[in-house]
Amino acid sequence: MNLVSKLEETAKAKPDRIAYIFGEQTETYGGLQQKIDCFAGGLRELGVEKGDHVALLLGNTPHFVISFFGTLKAGAVAIPINPAYTPSEIGYMLTNGDAKVIVADGRLLPLYEKMHESLPMVGHVVFCETGGPLYEPEDPHVKVKLKSFATVMKPAAAQSFPELKEDDTAAILYTSGTTGQPKGAMLTHQNLFSNANDTAGYLTMNEADLVVAALPMFHVFCLTVCMNAPLMNGAAILIIPKFSPAKVFELVKKHKATIFAGVPTMYNYLYQHEAADEHGFGSIRLCISGGAAMPVALLKKFEETFNVLVLEGYGLSEASPVTCFNPFSTGRKPGSIGTDILNVKNKVVNELGEELPAGQVGELIVKGPNVMKGYYKMPEETAHTIRDGWLYTGDLAKRDEDGYFYIVDRKKDMIIVGGYNVYPREVEEVLYRHPEVAEAVVIGVPDPNTGEAVQCYVVPKKKTLTEEDILSHCTQHLAKYKRPSSIIFLEEIPKNSTGKILRRALKDILANT
Incomplete structure (x- = not known):
């Protein structure tokens, strides 16, 4: 199949049966x-x-x-x-x-x-x-x-x-190219079908569902979760040309959509919109978050405001993309990316590829029918990324005793301050707990004394928020070496088309200040 x-x-x-809705167009299967x-x-x-x-x-x-x-x-x-x-x-x-x-x-x-x-x-x-x-x-x-x-x-x-045939290449998805030129991940027919089918099953998608496609369809998150998965199970797609909180609220209410998928920044915009209340997502039975770690404070605020469940998952282009999801029925753990989906295995390993015990941080690796056949015309990159059938994700993670995985950070984004590891997400979680912080992101910058220092960028809800307010808040919740060395206030944090934060652009901003 x-x-x-x-x-x-x-x-x-x-x-x-309705397959998709687009503006005033409705198309059947x-x-x-x-x-x-x-x-x-x-x-x-x-x-x-x-x-x-x-x-x-x-x-x-x-x-x-x-x-x-x-x-x-x-x-x-x-x-x-x-x-x-x-x-x-x-x-x-x-x-x-x-x-x-x-x-x-x-x-x-x-x-x-x-x-x-x-x-x-x-x-x-x-x-x-x-x-x-x-x-x-x-x-x-x-x-x-x-x-x-x-x-x-x-x-x-x-x-x-x-x-x-199952092993025929069906699609080539170019990665975002955070370092060097983008790489084309070759996904087979088996890769795409297995992941769409297993994801739909895990999320209990069915013929009664109308899934909001507000993420870009050219991105693997939307491609699998909002397009392929619904169409493999007789559900319908609500196609939205461009994400807009007002438009999402309007169309969800008009068509009584049942599933929404987005990245954390989209949830933040929805939560802070003037139309944000429990009626905005009244028909939505399930929200899915992926693409980046969702701050726990934002997740809880969103769920309280809209009275809806938000399930975090994890994926990457090279895995078609989904590998983990929080259980739909019971056992969800906020801040976790969940457990293995059907037919996919995740584990955390050290630099030798040895599995680490619960609680220890290492690299997350993945194995399953969803893992790409390789990078197009890049055999060396392929050999480095896929070893003994395991896909090395480049993400740092840990597993708890119950088998739930937690993304700590991107391996390359980790900050080393005086020999101590600082994970940007940990600092960002603290920043999001401040009531006057709308958005926050942390990067490492060179420091003559400690090697690197923690640099923080904040979008404030009110202009009265000061650097002293933020630093005082961090002092209460973070060890000294984890605290930001300084705060830069922005009107908007630069992001790509899928809502992911562009850390390289932040470094450019710092260089020009």
Whole structure:
């Protein structure tokens, strides 16, 4: 079984069931399957063969759902890319990923016109009509490759599609590239299907659910949890083009959505919005948090305000992504990423790869059918990351006696002050307990006396909050070496498109102050 065949099975059994809602559009499983078939056939007519790479530069629209599943059905490999990336970032991924076809938002045509000469391997570019007329390129050579999404979607004669094997690459997801160039994680059909299926089962997703897709669909969190998992279980997706607290509250109430997934910053924005009250998420039965550690203080405040359960989990692109979740029914532990999901094993090891006893901090490693086959064209990186079948995540974690895992921090983000380890998350948890702190993040900075010092960035709720207030608060809750050396107040903490904090940008801010 794979994503394509499972969706076909559901569409055949229950063609009239709602598959997604987008604005005023409502599409059934039968209608979605028909569109997928047409797009897959259109790709084949463009010359796409099994194993070819198709890049998707799309936001949250039905185009993404159709083109992703259509690409897989055609036997090709989907490469979702953030359309808001810079031309150099997009160019690198298209070139490194050997994209033969690009499917993109029509508003990106001016960008493609500037880049097309550096992309000779691209045979066709399919542009989606996402609002307004399509931009007309001035260069006549550009027009030769252009196709509209509607043209590719035209029903064609019956076609045969290639057989999809479990170990065939289905998608290449580029990591965020926190150090060096982004790496393309190759995920197989088995990787994607097993993780979507196991995640849906763990979260008890069913046909009565309407899952909010406000996270970017090109990101693995949304791809699996908000798109693939619901569609594997007959649930519906509420597609929101761009996260906005006001829009989320409006659409959740209007359509009576039942599941919301987001990163901690999204929960923080929802909690602090003027419309935040228990009625805002009245129909939501479950919230899912991932992508980064959620401060316990924020989790408790959110649950009290909206009277809803928030389950933290853990994942990474290389694992399709989910490896851990807090139990849905009983035994949730705030601050923990939970326990192993079905078919996946997590453990904490030392530098020799030996499993550590409960309570000790080491690197989290993962094993299961969801683990990638490797990085595209990077055999050395693959060998370093996957050892004896285990995926080394680069995250520091610990396990308690009950088998619950806790992310301590990214291995590379740990701060060493005078020989002592300081984990940014521990300091951030304390900062979030201050009633006047809206957001906070901690990084390490060079210090001539201790090697490194703790640098803190805070977004205050009120302008009256002072550095002395924060330092006094930290003195009450942190050992001396863990306390911030200074506080920098910001109006907003820089984040990427999925809401993850950009620590490198914070270091740039510090360098320019």
